[in-house]
Amino acid sequence: MLVFFVLGLLVHLVFFASIFDIYFTSPLVHGMTPQFTPLPPPARRLVLIVADGLRADSLYELDDDGKSRAPFIRNIIMHEGSWGVSHTHVPTESRPGHVALIAGFYEDVSAVAKGWKENPVEFDSLFNESKYTWSWGSPDILPMFAKGASGDHVYTHSYGAEREDFGAHDATKLDTWVFDNVKDFFHDARNNQSLFAKLNDEKIVFFLHLLGIDTNGHAHRPYSREYQDNIKKVDDGVKEIVSVFKHFYGNDGKTTFIFTSDHGMTDWDWKLENWKRLDVSQADIAPLMASLIGVPFPLNSVGTLPVDYLNxxxxxxxxxxxxxxxxxxxxxxxxxxxxxxxxxxxxxxxxxxxxxxxxxxxxxxxxxxxxxxxxxxxxxxxxxxxxxxxxxxxxxxxxDRFFLGVNVALGFVGWTSYASLLIIKSHSDLTGGVRKEVKKPGRLLPCSFVAIGILVAFFLLIQACPWTYYVYCLLPVSIWYAVLREFQVIRDLAVSLSTFPLSRFAGSLSVFALGIEVLVLSFFYRYMLTAGLIAFASWPFFTQLWTRAKITSLGWTCFSLLLAVFPLMPVVGRKPDLSLVMGAGLLVLLLSLLVITSLIKRKDNFVNQELLVHVFQMLSTVFSMLVVYGTHSSLLRKQGLPLLNQIVSWTLLGSSLVVPLLSPTSLFQRLFSIFASLMPTYLLLSTGYEALFPLVLSCLMFVWIQIEQETRQQSGVSCKQKLTSIEFSCNTDITQFRQLGLDDIRRAFFLVFFLVTAFFGTGNIASINSFDLASVYCFLTVFSPFMMGALMMWKILIPFVLVMCAFEAVQLTTHLSSKSLFLIVLVISDIMALHFFFLVKDYGSWLDIGTSISHYVIVMSMTTVLVFLNGLAQLLTTTQLRLSGRPKSHLV
Structure with a gap:
């Protein structure tokens, strides 16, 4: 079985990697001849000013008093220049936006593997084609265009990365730093003959990257006073810079100014109807700038020149x-x-x-x-x-997309078929109990597949295909060989199904298919999770559970309905509401107090270490609430993130996976300890109602464990142990394991559904891709994409861990091998992944395309990450550490 899981992991990694060869390959080509217009250009120099994160509505609309936030730029629109909206593509992040502006193409998403900071492939840009380029601004943006430039003609002036602090007192300093340095640069140039000569040359570019607006937008929201005041600061700065250029060049009329943003736009009305609006795609700006100063168009540009901007x-x-x-x-x-x-x-x-x-x-x-x-x-x-x-x-x-897609789809179907056959062969009695001696296949089958493999390899060889193509094309050959080797299992299954009542089989298959479709649709419409949870809530009333266990059934129904509310809520990241975070913390404290009270009452089994663990967890919850409130208050006062709060946050995060190991391994106590240890970290990463989500989810998980125990008893199986006396153990007696039944398919489906709910319960693809940075302010405020992304990933994983730990308990109480249930989960996930593989789009908006690819990547990640989560859940539930002394009894 270990070999199967290793092979399965490798197969899924191949399926996962295939998406990058099919959809994420770089579109760039090299070897083109530079092209430029053989006429004198209208300008000798170009000034590109990018206000990072500036929304079009915030710039163009009038305030409550009917005044513009950017009067200088508005005056330019009305009397001197042209204006419009630049339509960007997702992801709306600094690097791809600037690549589109300066190089003229929309960068592929594979660049995220390098944090958007380094060039996954070399590309040409306006800066490279210019005679000289001087740039000022963020250290995250400027170096990538200098690195890709040939020769030594792109000069960068950037501030230190520590200045990019979302909790800083005044983020507008990032912009004033740029304006001040540009003014100093031109002042010094009058006393530097070499620099003065370069500045008076033609085909030169000046790039001003202004990060203050984006930083204030993340720290205080786009409609905040800080964000809007920053726009006024930028407007004043642009006015000064225009004056500097006019003074330095004697107002020669040969300077072109382009003011734009890398992302953020809307289609609202801003009382500018009388002035012609010229909208462009973001990549169109690169050929426009090249045309204005007479340099060759960037070689990889796919932008269309907006000729109406040319006077x-x-x-x-x-x-x-x-x-x-x-x-x-x-x-x-x-x-x-x-x-x-x-x-x-x-x-x-x-x-x-x-x-x-x-x-x-x-x-x-x-x-x-x-x-x-x-x-x-x-x-x-x-x-x-x-x-x-x-x-x-x-x-x-x-x-090659269709060719590769067919091969990957064949591999998917083959692997799902093989996993299903393995379940039937090794973990069920569907084929009739004791198996006859398996006959070995003859030589015809392996010889045929070897011949097919050789033909496929030769076909790829003569076309000089990449080595990854061999993997995608030969993998289905080997998988289908493994499937057909199980011909005896296939034959026995066919015989067994022929005796199975057709109506019951069709009904079970229909319910299973409907459940899969609900899961798939929930990726597009979160309210489908609500529909599924409502169906879950009504489940006990259609079985004998309602008559045998009314209280447990009512608990299941109530918590299912409570959890069903979350997918109907707006996605996380809109408006912070700390009162809900505080409320969630108080509820956790109340539950912890009830557990401690029950421990104190049981003096005969009382263990000091248990009390210490629960007290520490309660203190952790209190500290997390204080840190959340204190950090929020400090940031509102523009005093930054207090160092003490930062230390406490990282300490609570570090202890969250260790403290549960100090608690007893009895089922409910260990599960509650895991929940109570992870909740403080989740509270620190929460800004609103999502803080309540793991609380409700955990309550439903506790009831799920009980209801599965009742289901086993309902099926006529005698359960010798009560739930309160069951302990997690790494040394499980394999003789207690049983064969799979139809009810176990439902249990596996419940797991997948709860995992999907854990993922989409409080967000969607868009909210996860552009997460609210305020969620990590208790840990850090200085911009660090990898660290911030890792913290948000852990926030997403916490509900997953809670579900997986509950699933460990379900397997333990139902005497079922984790391997067999995991195989069913694998089959369900693969069927979903195959759905999304066919639903991947290569047409429509970039958002549609990106979302469809994200769905596939998420499901494929779920099948591979489940192995990790299963191991983490086993570690958290079975491992026990002692502070001191000899082990004591932990029977509850």
């Missing part, structure tokens, strides 16, 4: 648009050549909408229109060519 001749607009089209067409041609070289000629299917002849026809027509002075037709034709070239790029980028 120049129609000839210049037409030539620039033609350059844009040729630049994107170059990428298409390189991509097509690369794919053609590694595909057998009789299997290669070219992109028919843009054949060689059609490409030439487009270019000839465009040149002809330019000669004839029909510039509007040039722009229209080039936009059509760009549209087709981008479609062609996508076509060749996803050329």
């Amino acid at each position: 120049n001749t129609d000839l210049f607009k037409a030539e620039s648009m033609f350059t844009n089209a040729v630049q994107i067409l170059e990428q298409f041609k390189v991509k097509m050549t690369q794919k053609k070289e590694v595909t057998l000629s009789f299997l290669f299917t070219p992109f028919k909408l843009l054949s060689d002849s059609k490409q030439q026809n487009f270019l000839r027509k465009a040149r002809s229109y330019i000669k004839q002075g029909q510039y509007d037709k040039v722009v229209s034709l080039c936009k059509e060519l760009i549209h087709l070239a981008l479609k062609g790029l996508s076509y060749y980028h996803t050329y």
Whole structure:
């Protein structure tokens, strides 16, 4: 069985990794010829100012007094410049937004593995194409564009990472630092002849990255006074910078200013209807900037030049648009050549909408229109060519997607079939009790699959496919060989099912399929979890549980209905409500007090260590409540995160996995100890109603254990031990294990449903991807994406741990091997994963595509993480540490 689990882990890792080869590969190609417009550009220099995290509505709308928060920028909109909304793609994070702005393409999500800080692949950018670039701002953003630049012409000036503190007294200092350093830079340049000469050259770029607005937005919310005041500070700073440039360059009219944001936008009305609004996609800004100063378009840019922003001749607009089209067409041609070289000629299917002849026809027509002075037709034709070239790029980028998808799907179906057969063969009596001697298959079967494997490998070899393709294509061959080797089990199963009542079989299968579909739909619609929990609540009334155990059934119904409320609540991260966090802490204290009272009453079995553990857990809860309240108050006073609060928070986090090991291993006491130790950490990571979620979930888990015990008794099985006398033990007597029954499929389904509820009960994909940073302020406020992400991941895992520990108790009380139940869970998870594999989108909005991929990744992670969670649950439930003295009896 150990071999099976190791192989299963490897197989799922392959399935998990396949998504990166199918959907997350870099779209970039190299080897294109740089393209630039052969006409004098309108500007000699460009100033790019990016206000990180600035929302369009916050900038454009008027305040309650009818005044603008950014009067200087609004005056520019009305009298001098053009304006619009830049539409970004998710993830709305600093790095991908700046890559889109400066390099012209939407970076693939695989860059998250490097924290968006390093280049997963090298790419061209506006800075690289410029003669000189000077940049000021965040150390997280500036270095990545300097690192990718050829030569030594991109200069960076960044502050220390410690300045990016969400709990700082005044985050606007991040912006004033940039403005002050730019002013000092130009002041010093007058006394530096070398620098003065460079600054008076052409094709130069100045980049000002302003992080204060984003920092204040995370710390105080986008509608806070701090956020809105920061916009006014930025407006004043931009006004000063414009003045500095005009003074330094003598107001020569050759400086272009672009003010934008990396993320944050809306479609609201801001009383600017009389001024033409020119919206763009974020990647369109890179070709615009290149055109303005006359440098080659970034080689990997997929943006379309917004010609309406160019205040120049129609000839210049037409030539620039033609350059844009040729630049994107170059990428298409390189991509097509690369794919053609590694595909057998009789299997290669070219992109028919843009054949060689059609490409030439487009270019000839465009040149002809330019000669004839029909510039509007040039722009229209080039936009059509760009549209087709981008479609062609996508076509060749996803050329192997169907082929790889079919192979992975075959592997999925095969693995699920093999796991199901293993359950039937080793853990059930569905095939008729004592098995006959298994006949070994002949040589025909293995020889056939070896031949198939050789043919597949040869097919991949002659096409020079990556080594990962061999894994995806050969894995289904070996899996299906393992399936067909169990032909005797398949035959016995068919015979057994033929004697099974058809109506009962169809009914059970329908209920199982409906349950799977509810789980799948809950990923898209959280209220489906509510529907499932309501169905759970009514379950005892359709069985004998209601007549045999009324109190337990009522508890199950009440807590199921209480838990059903959470998926109907808005996702976590909208508005903090510390009163709910405090209320959850008080409820935990009340439960702990009841447990301590019961311990004191049992003087004959009283153990000092138990009392110390519970007292420590109660103190931990009190400290966590004080830290949450104190940190929130300190941040409101702009005094930052108190060091004492930070120390207490990390201490409570560190002790949360150790303290439960000091409690007795009796079932309910150990489970309550785990809950009471994890809750303080969860409270520290909570900002609102979600603090109540693990409390209700844990109560339902306690009742679940009891109700499963009642179910076993209802089925006529005599349970010798009461729940209060059962202890967790790492040395379980395997002779007590029984074969699987149909009820165990329900238990496994309950586990999967509770795990999904634990994940989506208080959030969804969007809220998890863009989590509220306020949740980690008790631990740190200085920006650290990996540490903050790790803390939020632990917050997500805490309900998982509570469910898995309860599941350990269910297995113990029902005398069922964890291996057999885990196999059923594996099959359920794989069926869900196969659903999401087919539901992955490569069309529509980026949000739709990203969400569909996230669903698949989550389910695949669940099947692999379950192994880790199962091990952690066993460690937490069976391991016991002693402070001192000899072991004592822990019978309750």
